[in-house]
Amino acid sequence: MRLFFPATLFLIAFPMWMSNASAEDETSVVVDQRFTQAANRTFKAFNSPLEQSWQGPFFFLQLADTQYGMFTGNKGFEKEAALTQQAVEHINRLQPRFVIVCGDLTNATPDQTRYQAQVKQYHQDFSKVDTEIPLVCVCGNHDVGNRPTSKSIASYQKNFGDDYFSFWAGGVCNIVLNSSVLKDPTGAPEVLAAQQTWLEQKLLEAQQSKAKHIFLFQHHPMFLQKEDEPDQYFNIPLERRAPLLDQLKQAEVRAIFAGHYHRNAYGRAGEMEMITTGPVGRPLGKDPSGFRIVIVQETSIQHQYYGMDDVPKKINLTDQVKP
Structure with a gap:
């Protein structure tokens, strides 16, 4: 069954939550090493020298907004x-070759009492x-x-590793901001x-290494539909958006995922x-909770969003999915 919730309920805050912390809320989370593999601005699970070579088509899953506690x-x-x-x-x-979760892993922020319980879950x-x-x-x-x-x-870094980093997978350079x-x-x-200086270097390295594609992953969309659209809550302000988009175009970045x-x-x-991409957690529009499947070919990509009840049983890399 698909769940739909009106946008008017988005991010309602109740101060009383801040005073009702349980013992579990205050307990430090013991972090499994797989959640902190983003370190020293790279990702330990990938062998960068080996992964810089194209190894054939693959697919990955892009998730976003698990946001434990938002409902x-x-x-x-x-x-x-x-x-x-x-x-x-x-x-x-x-x-998939890998899974990436594009932000808002929890609903509570690090200074709120429910944060650690949500991180633990x-x-x-x-x-x-x-x-x-x-x-x-x-x-x-x-x-x-x-x-x-x-x-x-x-x-955040204590619980999930670096806040920005890059990694190679199958000849593709992936940059997380x-x-x-x-x-x-x-x-x-x-x-x-510091992130901007680092990004300039990573884009240059990706071009020099002849990446088949350069992908950028972040939480906020640069824009929703048009690159020069007015500033609003859901996009990056034009003041910083416009020069960054010019930089990414010049580096021939293939796609930004948010x-x-x-x-x-x-x-x-x-x-x-x-x-x-829509949320794993609470939807705010017609798109149900779900995630995106991205198929990476040597010269192209295809991608499609699936609700949780509509995910295919398997992925055939020779199939074309709808963008």
């Missing part, structure tokens, strides 16, 4: 856990993913705050500056696709 305003996370467990069953059956559910399938986590605004600081980013500092850098301008919108959206900036 109930942080009072519980049973629905998010059930949906995530359903997603994990699909992941283990399909056996996220770890518990995703620990069931086949250990042969790399699980890549991306930070969102709930993971580091709408106005991230060095402290909030450090809290902290889009929250792009959205609002005022609490951590030094992080945005979440945050809790619906699907699609646009282009020149030849570069801007792909916004």
Whole structure:
């Protein structure tokens, strides 16, 4: 059954939650090493020298917005856990090259009392993913705050590894950004500056290494439909969006993958696709809870979003899926 929820219920906050922490909320999370493989600005599960060579078509799964606690305003996370467990069953059956979760892993932010309990449940559910399938986590605004600081980013890194990094998989260069500092850098301008310097180098390296594709992953969409659309809650401000898009176009980035919108959206900036994927957790539009399957060919990609009840039994890499 597909679940639909009105946008008017999005991110309702109740101060009383902050004063009702349980003992479990305050308990430090013991983090499995698979959740902190993003370290030293790379991802340990991938052998970068080997993975820089094209090895044939493959597919990966893009998830977003598990956001444990959003259905109930942080009072519980049973629905998010059930949906995530359903997603994990699909992941283990399909056996993708990797899985990437594009932000808002939890609904509580690191300074809220329910954060650790939600992190613990996220770890518990995703620990069931086949250990042969790399699980890549991306930070969102709930993971580091709408106005991230060095402290909030450090809290995220403790539980999920680096907030920005890159990795190669099958001849494709994958770059993960902290889009929250792009959205609002005022609490951590030094992080945005360091990320930008690092990004310039990674794009240059990808071009010099003749990557078959360059993919960018982040939480916030650069834009929803048009690259010059007005600023709003769901996109990156034009002030930083426009020069970054020019940089990505020049580097011939193939596609940007994001979440945050809790619906699907699609646009282009020149030849570069801007792909916004709906939530594993609570939907805010007509698209049900689900995830995206991305098939990577040597010169092209195909992708399609599936609701949890409509995911195919298997993926045939010779099939063409609808964009």
